[in-house]
Amino acid sequence: MSKCGRTHLLEAMTAGEVPAPLETELRAHASSCARCRHELSWLDSEQLLFRHRAGRDEVQHLWRGVEARTPVLRRPAINRALVGLAAAMLVLLGVGRLTVSRANGASAAQSPSTDDDELQSINELMFMSSEDPQSSCSRLTPGVGFTCGSPQSNVLASR
Amino acid sequence: MLRLLQRTPAITPETPDEALVGRAQNGENAAFRALFERHVVSVRRFLRDLLRDAHAADDSTQESFARAHAQLPKLTERDRFKPWLLGIARNVAYESRRVRVHDVFDTDTDGDEGDVPDAVIPSPNPEALLLNRELEAHFNQALSSLSENRRAALLMRLDHGLSYDDIAAALGWSIPTVKNEIHRARLKLRSLLSPHLGGSHE
Numbered sequence: 516m517s518k519c520g521r522t523h524l525l526e527a528m529t530a531g532e533v534p535a536p537l538e539t540e541l542r543a544h545a546s547s548c549a550r551c552r553h554e555l556s557w558l559d560s561e562q563l564l565f566r567h568r569a570g571r572d573e574v575q576h577l578w579r580g581v582e583a584r585t586p587v588l589r590r591p592a593i594n595r596a597l598v599g600l601a602a603a604m605l606v607l608l609g610v611g612r613l614t615v616s617r618a619n620g621a622s623a624a625q626s627p628s629t630d631d632d633e634l635q636s637i638n639e640l641m642f643m644s645s646e647d648p649q650s651s652c653s654r655l656t657p658g659v660g661f662t663c664g665s666p667q668s669n670v671l672a673s674r
Numbered sequence: 675m676l677r678l679l680q681r682t683p684a685i686t687p688e689t690p691d692e693a694l695v696g697r698a699q700n701g702e703n704a705a706f707r708a709l710f711e712r713h714v715v716s717v718r719r720f721l722r723d724l725l726r727d728a729h730a731a732d733d734s735t736q737e738s739f740a741r742a743h744a745q746l747p748k749l750t751e752r753d754r755f756k757p758w759l760l761g762i763a764r765n766v767a768y769e770s771r772r773v774r775v776h777d778v779f780d781t782d783t784d785g786d787e788g789d790v791p792d793a794v795i796p797s798p799n800p801e802a803l804l805l806n807r808e809l810e811a812h813f814n815q816a817l818s819s820l821s822e823n824r825r826a827a828l829l830m831r832l833d834h835g836l837s838y839d840d841i842a843a844a845l846g847w848s849i850p851t852v853k854n855e856i857h858r859a860r861l862k863l864r865s866l867l868s869p870h871l872g873g874s875h876e
Contacts, residue, residue, distance in 0.1 A: 523853075530837075531835075532837070552797075553797045556797045556798055557798060557864055560871065561832055561860070561863070562832070564813055565832050565833045567810070568719070568810070568813075568833075569715070569719065569833070574715055574718050574735070575714075577714060577718065577732060577735050577736050577739075578707070578710060578714075580732070580733070580735075580736030581710060581736050581739040581740050583736075584736060584740035585739075585740045585743045585744070587703070587743075588703050588706065588707075588743065
């Protein structure tokens with residue numbers, strides 16, 4: 516190390532921590548001071564040795580290990596804007612359907628239909644299948660709870 | 675809703691660590707991934723230099739980033755991410771070393787190597803610095819001969835460009851201790867390297 520008293524300044528200079536005017540001054544001094552020149556040559560050499568080793572490693576595969584140890588990082592990155600947009604669309608869709616169904620209900624009330632086919636389709640919708648009326652029935656014993664063997668009669672009886 | 679629809683700024687190489695840390699603290703995984711991309715080479719090399727084992731270095735690198743992610747909310751000085759991260763890496767290396775069966779560390783723990791007389795170390799020959807495999811091996815061997823703490827401090831300064839303040843914070847030392855350790859590490863390194871650098875006395 517330089518006994519000239521400028522070692523720490525030379526060291527800071529090679530680390531890029533001194534302003535340009537001071538660097539110029541130090542380099543000028545080192546050219547005429549054997550001790551500082553010796554110190555500077557070592558400092559430069561150290562920098563060079565370390566720089567040569569840098570940036571040669573292949574490390575991208577390590578990310579998988581980080582993810583494995585940090586489950587939250589495995590979640591796909593979801594754009595908040597997209598989430599917001601999707602939520603807005605769902606709300607609009609819901610409001611739209613509600614409006615349409617109300618409009619349909621109003622038009623249906625104006626022209627009531629007593630068609631048997633329509634009643635059949637409603638039954639099918641209510642009980643899923645008209646071919647096997649027992650398939651969607653309650654497994655409770657007959658007379659307990661809802662039985663679907665004769666839905667129309669039950670519905671009528673309840674009225 | 676408007677806040678949700680706000681566009682997230684793109685991450686570029688110019689995006690400072692400070693901004694990335696802030697975004698990662700808010701749960702943006704891409705920001706943490708960018709921090710990983712930016713610092714993984716340094717961390718991995720630092721750990722390899724400390725552990726002297728490629729597999730252990732890989733494992734410790736992953737563990738360091740996983741811990742960094744877990745502890746990120748506690749980081750208040752966002753502009754000091756790198757020293758903070760290297761501090762974590764150093765702790766991970768320390769723990770990794772302890773669990774290894776064969777301790778191949780610390781061939782030089784008494785700290786007296788710093789007393790190598792300055793006058794006997796010749797100046798390096800610049801031409802000899804054209805790094806070849808042999809010199810690289812000597813360099814790595816010289817680094818390995820330093821005690822772990824001293825090596826960590828030297829690496830943080832010379833290889834990773836940390837300031838003395840940052841090293842002191844990362845290692846939990848005082849600044850005078852950091853300076854002293856690095857000074858001694860340098861003297862040892864130079865005394866071991868000078869025979870291979872074709873040095874001359876001035």
